[in-house]
Amino acid sequence: MWTDLWFKAQPMGINKLYSILKNMKEEAGLTGTDKRITPYSARKHLVQKLNDGGVAPNQIIQISGHKNVNSLNNYSCLP
Template sequence: MYQAHTLGNASARALIHSMWYTCTTFFGMRTGAEIRNMRWGDVHLALDPGTGREFIELKTERQTKTRTGENARNVRQNQPRAYATEGEPSRDPVHLFKVYRDRRPDESLDPESLFLLSICTGQQKGWFRNCAMGINSIYSIMNNMKADAGIEDQRITPCSKKLH
């Protein structure tokens, strides 16, 4: 999928796909409502004091299907992190997060702004609009990635997260 530029930072669509992939793979989020309700301030860029490596971390975990809030002890002991990787920047989750941050409209950098934004089309300037991506668009990301990459395997679903 990286070779087909459906993941990476080659376009707004590829960058949104990469942010979705980071949320589902590194943060363990389910597609749809969990990602739709995610806010910009929920993810923080930080530096690991032990190794000096940059990482992005999911600081605020909202109510989910498996963590409903009924049991106060049902919280993660460690916050999910995605560490920077060496090599190709288009595969580095930290680099992609920084590109996404830089491409977002200024008004969408507020911590309460939604995380996934709609992609600009036609006459609009920039890569992203300051409005949330629709829930149906989020649900169709994996199918869009498969179509863009020319993959016809029906077994690859948002839950499998298998990349070619």
């Protein structure tokens, strides 16, 4: 078992996510060039990549925090 965890097992708030993404965009040199990178676009990309990788929809909702499989339709076309 790990004793030096670097993360917390709890959801982050939207303001914290925006702050993290803002810092990541600045460090990547994307400031002012692509303002469409948001927590929502990151979540959509995650869902699409998991789906393309063959991950089962019920597992995707556990990872992404969706409440049910039908809500994934807003992010990706799942079989």
